[in-house]
Amino acid sequence: MSGDAIVRLEAIGKDYGAGAAALTVLRSVDLTIGRGEFVGIVGASGSGKTTMMNILGCLDRPTRGRYVLAGEDVSTLDDDRLSDVRNRSIGFVFQSFQLIPELTVRENVELPLGYVRGARITRSKRHARAVELLTSVGLGHRLTHRPAQLSGGECQRVAVARALANEPALILADEPTGNLDTKSGEDVMQLLFGLHAAGRTIVMVTHNPEIAARLPRVVEMRDGEVLRDGAPHGARESASVGANDEGRAGARSDAHEVRRASGTTGEAR
Numbered sequence: 001m002s003g004d005a006i007v008r009l010e011a012i013g014k015d016y017g018a019g020a021a022a023l024t025v026l027r028s029v030d031l032t033i034g035r036g037e038f039v040g041i042v043g044a045s046g047s048g049k050t051t052m053m054n055i056l057g058c059l060d061r062p063t064r065g066r067y068v069l070a071g072e073d074v075s076t077l078d079d080d081r082l083s084d085v086r087n088r089s090i091g092f093v094f095q096s097f098q099l100i101p102e103l104t105v106r107e108n109v110e111l112p113l114g115y116v117r118g119a120r121i122t123r124s125k126r127h128a129r130a131v132e133l134l135t136s137v138g139l140g141h142r143l144t145h146r147p148a149q150l151s152g153g154e155c156q157r158v159a160v161a162r163a164l165a166n167e168p169a170l171i172l173a174d175e176p177t178g179n180l181d182t183k184s185g186e187d188v189m190q191l192l193f194g195l196h197a198a199g200r201t202i203v204m205v206t207h208n209p210e211i212a213a214r215l216p217r218v219v220e221m222r223d224g225e226v227l228r229d230g231a232p233h234g235a236r237e238s239a240s241v242g243a244n245d246e247g248r249a250g251a252r253s254d255a256h257e258v259r260r261a262s263g264t265t266g267e268a269r
């Protein structure tokens with residue numbers, strides 16, 4: 001099982017600032033995510049969720065500890081190599097969509113295809129790939145629109161298509177439904193559930209307990225530590241997650257019910 005881990009965080013710590021003014025935001029986070037998992041990250045505001053996602057996404061480096069992504073230790077890579085890994089292996093979906101307003105929908109999705117070193121994807125292939133992805137999220141009829149001409153839900157579906165452009169090993173979504181109405185949020189969730197069913201690995205921060213309850217695995221953060229890791233509270237046995245998840249969850253349930261009383265982890269700091 002652990003041989004097929006896509007993410008391995010080992011005693012990850014993150015401080016902002018240095019010396020007496022240093023603020024410890026992640027204390028000692030251990031987290032293993034297998035290929036094909038859909039993991040929710042929950043926890044109070046300020047508990048370190050985004051900080052951890054930034055490390056997972058190679059947008060930031062940990063102060064301490066080791067991060068192994070798809071078998072490669074990325075904790076100490078320099079900026080260039082880190083951005084290579086990021087472009088190649090990670091797809092991001094943000095709460096605020098982060099589309100480029102001057103570009104059309106299709107150009108937004110094509111953009112990451114130009115950033116993979118050594119990939120040399122021709123223009124016509126980039127176009128074709130963007131059209132295929134946008135069609136798959138139900139936006140094949142909006143190719144030449146600009147983000148401002150789309151609804152929030154449509155923008156987020158463009159962002160999902162963009163996240164998939166480079167066939168990333170890992171999709172990271174930080175509150176992807178946070179800015180959406182219920183119906184559009186559900187559409188985006190259905191897209192993400194569909195990607196998971198197709199074998200994608202997804203890590204998603206959510207503040208929405210109803211959404212968290214539908215995920216196969218939820219990691220709860222508190223004060224920069226993992227407080228709980230396992231099936232969500234209040235999960236329904238037959239929630240709309242596929243049969244695959246039950247098999248996977250069953251195989252791992254022992255390892256995942258890691259409950260740590262806060263403040264008793266015994267780690268320094």
Ligand SMILES: Nc1ncnc2c1ncn2[C@@H]1O[C@H](COP(=O)(O)OP(=O)(O)OP(=O)(O)O)[C@@H](O)[C@H]1O
Nearest residue numbers: 016017023025043044045046047048049050051052
């Ligand atoms: N660049 C930074 N410099 C200093 N402190 C920071 C920085 N980024 C985050 N922090 C602090 O780290 C803590 C954790 O922030 P983080 O953004 O990870 O929380 P979060 O769990 O994502 O919260 P939210 O649910 O509100 O998004 C907060 O106290 C925040 O103020």
Ligand SMILES: [Mg+2]
Nearest residue numbers: 049050051174
């Ligand atoms: Mg956050």
